[in-house]
């Protein structure tokens with residue numbers, strides 16, 4: 001992810017950012033930031049384009065997704081190159097995290113949205129059902145602002161964009177200033193797919209651009225990023241009374257039980273902790289392993305972690321970190337842990353052989369819950385392993401956090417895994433896999449506690465970009481309400497008798513729960 005340096009510009013001239021590769025520290029480009037007026041103009045254009053877009057049948061909208069998929073398949077090498085240049089991540093990670101997941105999302109929502117957004121007829125229970133019919137329709141909200149982070153710069157920009165578009169909204173996307181070129185790919189892709197003008201605008205910018213987007217009057221914000229920024233977004237949305245989904249940070253635990261397949265668990269731990277150089281929102285940030293298998297599990301983790309390769313090009317396993325501050329956080333967390341008694345088994349320092357921002361894959365033991373590395377999101381390639389007495393202690397410590405994004409549990413007994421999963425207070429849990437629920441659209445994805453508000457993906461996520469509008473139709477053309485007045489004590493007495501019958505007798509209670517035909 002690119003190192004960002006703001007450039008000096010005279011007042012009245014657009015601000016500029018210089019970007020450098022975190023892998024080589026070489027410059028990779030400059031971007032010019034939009035003015036506040038330009039942000040407003042983008043929202044206005046999106047608002048103008050939205051009604052015609054919403055008027056298209058869902059299947060027509062889906063055709064643009066299918067075209068975009070075709071373009072992505074054809075141009076994937078070019079996209080991977082942009083992603084790698086800007087992020088310093090291994091080719092495999094650009095392919096798996098960004099390209100594979102984007103192809104799946106384009107296809108999934110192209111095929112499923114019509115079903116998820118189809119107007120529904122609902123049966124109504126009890127006496128109200130005698131006179132009313134209920135329809136539910138899914139209306140677009142208008143203009144959706146998508147604000148995305150740098151760590152999955154293409155997928156975390158395109159996935160909410162696809163869903164907001166399929167629901168009939170227009171979108172203004174503001175990718176992270178650290179990964180503007182990867183965010184811009186989303187605009188390029190849909191432009192090549194022929195998306196009508198104004199339906200999607202990509203604004204390259206920084207935090208101020210994001211704040212201006214909020215100010216400019218969107219109808220929903222779909223935000224993915226840090227807890228600190230998430231709070232600001234929540235406050236700005238509260239002031240404007242607009243909905244938001246907030247996909248925020250985590251401190252995801254992994255629990256290894258005594259009956260786990262230790263080799264697979266060790267592989268899962270290493271993949272979960274070091275993928276994307278640990279800059280993965282659902283990355284494994286702390287491990288609790290029961291005493292009986294702790295030594296053997298740790299040995300296998302160390303063996304695997306020490307074989308990981310870092311490089312600025314070619315074939316390698318662990319890439320660069322975004323910018324100097326992220327690397328400093330990793331250093332601070334390791335230094336704090338060591339000062340409080342932790343042992344470094346692998347890594348524990350910047351990679352001295354590389355020029356770029358590389359921190360060595362690091363495994364720590366002898367860790368405790370008074371260390372930063374066990375309490376605050378590190379977002380780096382650091383894996384602390386803590387021995388626990390038993391399953392109960394593992395669950396208690398896994399829940400001892402202000403976060404709750406994802407978690408994973410390892411055991412040979414699926415039923416036991418399911419039981420433990422349901423006692424961990426996190427947005428999602430995986431059994432015998434690193435956290436990967438975000439990639440499964442059937443799974444509603446969202447954080448618990450400080451890790452976020454709302455859920456994205458699949459049916460729930462898609463409908464989150466809609467106003468879900470119930471329409472109640474009177475079967476008798478409004479006769480009953482038209483004859484409501486005058487009130488009288490006699491009518492009240494009749495009503496009270498009816499209430500006593502409905503909920504005070506067995507037959508009444510049975511009738512009050514009957515659902516009438518549509």
Ligand code: NAD
Nearest residue numbers: 148149150175176206207210211225226229247248249281
């Ligand atoms: P960040 O909060 O610094 O920035 C996220 C986006 O918000 C960027 O586009 C940024 O320019 C913009 N922004 C910053 N300040 C703003 C403001 N005041 N108003 C409007 N927009 C503003 O986060 P980051 O450093 O880019 O991303 C890393 C964080 O994201 C980590 O905490 C990670 O866990 C989290 N994350 C969460 C998920 C998830 O799905 N829950 C996924 C990926 C990343």
